[in-house]
Amino acid sequence: MTITxxxxxxxxxxxxxxxxxxxxxxRPWEAAPADTGSTPMGRNGQLPPGVTAPxxxxxxxxxxxxxxxxxxxxxxxxxxxxxxxxxxxxxxxxLWLNTACLVLGSIALQWAWNxxxxxxxxxxxLGLGLGGGFTIAFVLxxxxxxxxxxxxxxxxxxxxxxxxxFLLTALHALHLLGGLAAWARTLFRxxxxxxxxxxxxxxxxxxxxxxxxxxxxxxLFALLLNT
Amino acid sequence: MAEPGRESVSYAPAGEFDDxxxxxxxxxxxxYIWSQDAKVIAIQYGxxxxxxxxxxxxxxxxxxxxxxxPGTFALIDPGSYLQYVTMHGMIMVVYLLTALFxxxxxxxxxxxxxxxxxxAFPYLNMLSYWFYLVAVLILVASFFVPGxxxxxxxxxxxxQAISPGTPGIDGGILLMFISLxxxxxxxxxxxxxxxxxxxxxxARGMTLMRMPLTIWGIFxxxxxxxxxxxxxxxAVLMMLFDxxxxxxxxxPAMLTLGEQSGHEGGSPLLYQHLFWFFGHPEVYIVALxxxxxxxxxxATHARKNIFGYRMMVWAIIIIAVLxxxxxxxxxxxxxxxPYFGFLFATTTLIIAVPTAIKVYNWVLTLWRGNIRMTxxxxxxxxxxxxxxxxxxxxxxxxxxxxxxxxxxxxxVVGHFHMVMAVAPxxxxxxxxxxxYPKMTGRMLNDTLGKIHFWxxxxxxxxxxxxxxxxxxxxxxxxxxxxxxxxxxxxSAQALNAFMSVAAIIVALTQLLFFFNLVWxxxxxxxxxxxxxxxxxxxxxxxxxxxxxxxxxETLPVVYRWAYDFSxxxxxxxxxxxxxxxxxxxxxxxxxGGGSAASPDEVRP
Numbered sequence: 001m002t003i004t005x006x007x008x009x010x011x012x013x014x015x016x017x018x019x020x021x022x023x024x025x026x027r028p029w030e031a032a033p034a035d036t037g038s039t040p041m042g043r044n045g046q047l048p049p050g051v052t053a054p055x056x057x058x059x060x061x062x063x064x065x066x067x068x069x070x071x072x073x074x075x076x077x078x079x080x081x082x083x084x085x086x087x088x089x090x091x092x093x094x095l096w097l098n099t100a101c102l103v104l105g106s107i108a109l110q111w112a113w114n115x116x117x118x119x120x121x122x123x124x125x126l127g128l129g130l131g132g133g134f135t136i137a138f139v140l141x142x143x144x145x146x147x148x149x150x151x152x153x154x155x156x157x158x159x160x161x162x163x164x165x166f167l168l169t170a171l172h173a174l175h176l177l178g179g180l181a182a183w184a185r186t187l188f189r190x191x192x193x194x195x196x197x198x199x200x201x202x203x204x205x206x207x208x209x210x211x212x213x214x215x216x217x218x219x220l221f222a223l224l225l226n227t
Numbered sequence: 228m229a230e231p232g233r234e235s236v237s238y239a240p241a242g243e244f245d246d247x248x249x250x251x252x253x254x255x256x257x258x259y260i261w262s263q264d265a266k267v268i269a270i271q272y273g274x275x276x277x278x279x280x281x282x283x284x285x286x287x288x289x290x291x292x293x294x295x296x297p298g299t300f301a302l303i304d305p306g307s308y309l310q311y312v313t314m315h316g317m318i319m320v321v322y323l324l325t326a327l328f329x330x331x332x333x334x335x336x337x338x339x340x341x342x343x344x345x346x347a348f349p350y351l352n353m354l355s356y357w358f359y360l361v362a363v364l365i366l367v368a369s370f371f372v373p374g375x376x377x378x379x380x381x382x383x384x385x386x387q388a389i390s391p392g393t394p395g396i397d398g399g400i401l402l403m404f405i406s407l408x409x410x411x412x413x414x415x416x417x418x419x420x421x422x423x424x425x426x427x428x429x430a431r432g433m434t435l436m437r438m439p440l441t442i443w444g445i446f447x448x449x450x451x452x453x454x455x456x457x458x459x460x461x462a463v464l465m466m467l468f469d470x471x472x473x474x475x476x477x478x479p480a481m482l483t484l485g486e487q488s489g490h491e492g493g494s495p496l497l498y499q500h501l502f503w504f505f506g507h508p509e510v511y512i513v514a515l516x517x518x519x520x521x522x523x524x525x526a527t528h529a530r531k532n533i534f535g536y537r538m539m540v541w542a543i544i545i546i547a548v549l550x551x552x553x554x555x556x557x558x559x560x561x562x563x564x565p566y567f568g569f570l571f572a573t574t575t576l577i578i579a580v581p582t583a584i585k586v587y588n589w590v591l592t593l594w595r596g597n598i599r600m601t602x603x604x605x606x607x608x609x610x611x612x613x614x615x616x617x618x619x620x621x622x623x624x625x626x627x628x629x630x631x632x633x634x635x636x637x638x639v640v641g642h643f644h645m646v647m648a649v650a651p652x653x654x655x656x657x658x659x660x661x662x663y664p665k666m667t668g669r670m671l672n673d674t675l676g677k678i679h680f681w682x683x684x685x686x687x688x689x690x691x692x693x694x695x696x697x698x699x700x701x702x703x704x705x706x707x708x709x710x711x712x713x714x715x716x717x718s719a720q721a722l723n724a725f726m727s728v729a730a731i732i733v734a735l736t737q738l739l740f741f742f743n744l745v746w747x748x749x750x751x752x753x754x755x756x757x758x759x760x761x762x763x764x765x766x767x768x769x770x771x772x773x774x775x776x777x778x779x780e781t782l783p784v785v786y787r788w789a790y791d792f793s794x795x796x797x798x799x800x801x802x803x804x805x806x807x808x809x810x811x812x813x814x815x816x817x818x819g820g821g822s823a824a825s826p827d828e829v830r831p
Contacts, residue, residue: 005551019544029791053348057419060422064454078494079494160474160476
């Protein structure tokens with residue numbers, strides 16, 4: 001559980017530090033006019049301008065998803081040590097190609113986000129379309145990799161290493177599919193003629209979520225390659 | 228003791244805030260069924276949780292009937308007894324307490340106490356409830372599938388949970404897994420809302436250190452739940468793989484019914500680590516909201532500020548952090564590395580420090596307070612007693628050498644029922660008596676409430692106190708019947724019968740409570756907006772019960788913390804959080820804010 005504990009410790013340290021900065025030298029029992037309150041927090045321009053509710057919501061969700069994967073990776077490493085039946089499976093070469101797809105998808109969505117910020121409709125549409133396309137290619141590629149492994153006789157039930165391979169890739173793909181649902185909704189709105197400014201918040205959330213899933217995939221891929 | 232009038236408290240002028248996008252439903256269905264209003268969702272959560280809670284209560288009575296009068300009731304066989312144990316535990320911990328504290332009280336109180344119009348993401352909030360309802364229905368459905376509900380214990384330990392012969396293996400256990408996954412998905416949606424709303428949607432002037440402790444408790448419990456529930460999700464998912472696809476994450480090679488199972492090399496210990504990584508924080512997910520609510524009830528009904536507010540906040544946070552590094556104290560007898568046991572015993576005992584700080588602060592809040600023995604106050608004081616009792620037996624069980632002989636005896640059952648069943652449930656009742664006037668505009672009947680309190684409080688001691696003695700006598704838990712057991716004294720059976728009778732009385736008393744809820748809704752005394760003379764924002768709303776959008780035209784502005792009771796020198800007994808310093812009247816005729824007010828400014 002070391003990985004999970006490190007993650008929890010980091011989360012709690014960030015949280016504790018943030019709270020400390022809001023509670024040190026604060027005298028809650030003293031009344032004060034709202035505008036000169038000791039630590040002005042709340043809406044209405046008192047929060048840093050970039051901190052919007054959807055972004056915070058995404059950050060919280062990313063933390064939850066990270067906890068899920070940290071726990072699964074912990075289980076992976078513990079199961080590796082606990083049993084004596086672990087036989088590493090060869091990582092299919094196709095995964096490198098899939099990784100490239102996901103990187104391109106992430107870049108394309110970033111491009112779409114930049115386009116939405118500039119009001120550039122062309123790069124918004126193109127970036128959004130390409131981003132989703134590369135991602136679908138990634139998911140299909142993962143499916144193909146599963147098929148290759150099955151064909152080569154690395155069945156799910158054969159060995160815990162195989163089972164974990166399928167479990168981790170499936171969990172990651174499920175998170176991507178959830179993202180694709182949000183992506184499809186945004187694309188639909190763009191196709192219906194929504195202005196770049198109107199979909200900016202949605203595109204931004206998609207792009208940020210994709211970067212997170214890319215990072216997560218890199219970690220998972222590195223784990224699969226090295227163990 | 229003058230009351231601050233509505234004109235002396237402060238609201239932000241209309242239009243100063245960019246209003247949230249609230250949905251404005253027109254139809255009955257939109258208002259009360261597919262509602263996106265956090266208050267309606269809260270009540271939906273509350274009713275669903277209490278309904279499934281009654282099912283779990285009935286199951287516990289069935290268990291007590293068997294234990295008190297073994298063999299008398301033909302419908303209870305060993306298999307169904309285990310199903311009652313399992314479903315009672317799982318429902319009470321997850322589907323009643325977690326859902327009621329976070330989904331129920333969280334939804335009702337977070338927007339109102341923070342001074343927000345609604346949750347940050349109302350649509351997601353609605354989805355959260357419907358996921359919860361589906362999870363509950365799946366769980367209820369498991370009673371009716373062939374083979375009945377899950378009987379694998381609420382901890383669902385493998386290999387037992389998915390081996391042939393376990394009650395519910397034909398479908399009940401599968402449905403419980405699915406129900407849990409749906410619950411977790413729904414909870415994640417709700418939890419996102421609670422956190423973002425607390426962080427983003429607080430009223431002007433509501434700094435973190437001015438938040439009522441109720442909000443702190445619910446907020447930290449949500450943070451913990453969002454980090455801990457994934458552990459249960461992973462564990463359940465991997466077990467589903469083992470069960471349906473035949474993998475060996477948790478399942479070792481074994482012979483069942485004379486046949487070699489298809490599994491090999493899996494580690495049941497791994498499951499226990501994952502399960503308790505969720506399971507222990509879960510105890511505090513239930514306890515932290517209770518801590519917060521109790522703090523507010525005590526301060527309000529003792530007319531005193533909470534003692535050591537900042538210490539209380541930090542204690543909540545330290546408990547939250549520590550509770551993630553104590554999980555293996557549930558596994559002292561699991562065969563894990565004994566050095567772990569020492570480590571986890573240490574962290575477990577350290578939790579006693581912030582917890583004791585909280586208990587001392589509650590008692591010091593009562594010290595020389597102007598205590599009003601209202602029904603919520605009775606429940607809050609009852610909570611302190613019960614929590615201390617349950618916490619002290621926890622100190623025994625936290626030590627490896629004491630735990631080893633006591634594990635799997637009734638001592639453990641007595642301990643956790645005191646600390647995480649009776650104590651939080653007393654808070655649930657206290658909170659309902661406290662906030663019911665805000666939710667309905669009417670007071671609950673006082674006499675019925677007092678009868679309810681005394682029978683519930685004394686009755687639960689009659690049920691759970693003797694369990695500690697049974698545990699010392701070595702009576703093992705989870706057994707359907709004890710048969711010819713030489714080492715258990717015969718008087719243990721008399722004690723069991725006594726506990727069963729007490730349990731039946733306590734359970735029947737809850738009918739009084741439900742009757743009170745319904746009767747008072749129609750016939751209760753009108754409460755007015757602020758019957759307890761409380762300071763927090765939910766009592767300062769324009770309408771009681773608050774309407775859609777919570778605060779009418781304007782949102783409140785906050786100038787002070789939630790605990791300005793009996794402020795020295797002030798004429799008013801309490802100062803609402805949104806009362807500006809210059810509106811406070813003092814005994815010597817002066818007004819707050821440093822500047823002397825001209826006479827024509829003085830309001831009645």
